[in-house]
Amino acid sequence: MRKFMTKALATAALLAMTAGAQAKETVVWWDFLSGGDGVRMKALLDEFNKTHPDIEIQATTLEWGVPFYTKVQTSAAVGEGPDVMTYHLSRLPLGVDSGVLREISPDELKAAGIEAGNYQPANWKAAQVDGKQYAVPFDIHSxxxxxxxxxxxxxxxxxxxxxxxxxxxxxxxxxxxxxxxxxxxxxxxxxxxxxxxxxxxxxxxxxxxxxxxxxxxxxxxxxxxxxxxxxxxxxxxxxxxxxxxxxxxxxxxxxxxxxxxxxxxxxxxxxxxxxxxxxxxxxxxxxxxxxxxxxxxxxxxxxxxDSHAFAIPNRKGKEISPEKLKAVLAVIKWMNENSLSWATAGHIPAFLPVADSAEFKKMEPNATYSTLAKTAVFDPSSKIAGVAxxxxxxxxxxxxxxxxxxxxxxxxxxxxxxxxxxxxxx
CATH class of the missing domain: 3.40.190.10 (Periplasmic binding protein-like II)
Structure with missing residues (x-):
């Protein structure tokens, strides 16, 4: 009987460990950030992983510009690639036209607690193509x-x-x-x-x-x-x-x-x-x-x-699962809520609670030139415009x-x- 109980307890413990392991969602992340941007993003990624035992971001940094966007397009076409990636808002129209980007529906944003009213209006609008949301802004850089x-x-x-x-x-x-x-x-x-x-x-x-x-x-x-x-x-x-x-x-x-x-x-x-x-x-x-x-x-x-933003690739035949999407949107939300350190790279936070915070208003010269967010002009919304x-x-x-x-x-x-x-x- 004792052997049976010991075996049963061991089995239960193993099942609990397995369930715990299965509950941890892995998010595959691609970015194109190098230099000071890369250092700051790595710190954010490390902090997220340290404070979120239920989600693990596995990050890869690729070459900025044409090489990044080409790799995104070819990988999405064969159902591969990341769960989430950095993206320039100026590239959205081309990404949508070529079928690379997945729309993020209003219901999905609402369920994740991501609200348009918390973002710089020009940013939020630039994250849309034909009125549909394809990205969540992270900053304004100008x-x-x-x-x-x-x-x-x-x-x-x-x-x-x-x-x-x-x-x-x-x-x-x-x-x-x-x-x-x-x-x-x-x-x-x-x-x-x-x-x-x-x-x-x-x-x-x-x-x-x-x-x-x-x-x-x-x-x-x-x-x-x-x-x-x-x-x-x-x-x-x-x-x-x-x-x-x-x-x-x-x-x-x-x-x-x-x-x-x-x-x-x-x-x-x-x-x-x-x-x-x-x-x-x-x-x-x-x-x-x-x-x-x-x-x-x-x-x-x-x-x-322009803006660095977060987007989800439209992977052919390997669409993102509801569980993975929930984790991805949680990552995006956390990144914006903790974007004050990102601003030290010179950027203006897209997330208004950070941009309006006392801490950011003390950050110079960012606070002085942050007025430009109200009159920022983003690249034309066209498949022939944007970065590279x-x-x-x-x-x-x-x-x-x-x-x-x-x-x-x-x-x-x-x-x-x-x-x-x-x-x-x-």
Missing amino acids: VVLYYNKDLLKKAGLLGDDGLPKGLDGLENFDAALQKLKDGGTDYGVSIHSATGDSQWRIFYSLLGQQGGEFLKDGKILDGDNLDKAVNAAAAVAKWTTSGWAPKQVDYPASVALFTSGKAAMHINGVWEVPTMVDLAKQGKLGFEWGAIQLPTLFAQPATWA SPVYDAAGNYLVPAINGEKDPKEAMTEMQEELQGLLDD
Whole structure:
């Protein structure tokens, strides 16, 4: 009898252990995050796994850009790939058009406690295609204006609050650039002038500041939008041809011009905030710095923006189970609720309770430029737009020569319009 009881207890214990093991849901995760973003995401993933005994995230980091999205598409087509992945919102239309992304229904979001009202409105809308939800936003990342407080103060362009003054309006901004050059600064502003992606971000901001629309009703730069595009390209071309900004400068050099004090200002993504913070801490910057929303050079404030987001692949023949979906949405919800540390990479949290928190409001310069979230302009919702897209390629082929004074801005914008319209009409 004792042997029987011992055996029964052992069997029960084994069954309990097996049930416990089965209850733990594994979530396969893919991302494209490297550098500072990668370090911060790894910390979040480790913390989640440490605090959630019922869910284990198994994470893999792949190469950013075309390689990532190509692998996602090919794996989903054969029923393989992750349960959840990072995704740029600007790529959603292409992902939906190619059948890569699974819709997340309103009922599924509601059951997970993910509510639209808790997210930046522009983010949430950009996570939709044709009114259907295909992702949950994680942040807003945009271009901002970095500035050297010492050089701006010397030129009379710094207010008592430590913020730049006199930069709004294209004529005022140009005059400020000339004033900085006259004062002995090599460049008033440093820009990454050699590649299409960086120039697209500046161009799209200035187009938005004129109320322009790059794509409307299936037409590229239709009507007076072409004139507004020419205005945007010509504005930046004047910076380089006047010697206020460097021509044909690659990315590392554009950053170095600012960090070395040779450029008084620098237009770049918020992702360079950690670079400035680290250099300042190490005593290698040599000046006080700050970052603000892009000045309003035309009629209204607008800044190009994109978002890292979380999406679920549409795996052919191997759809996600209800149990796995529940775990995935729990991961997404937790990531947003704990996104304050993610913001230290320069990002603006998409999750409003974090963005509105006292802790984030003390985080500088993020808190200062977070105003741009209200006037952010996301890439056109189109299968030819977004990260590593034909639009970005066209920016490299036409916009870059225009802003470097190698091509007439009107000719360049007309050629870009014609090429991209041809792709849409095919």
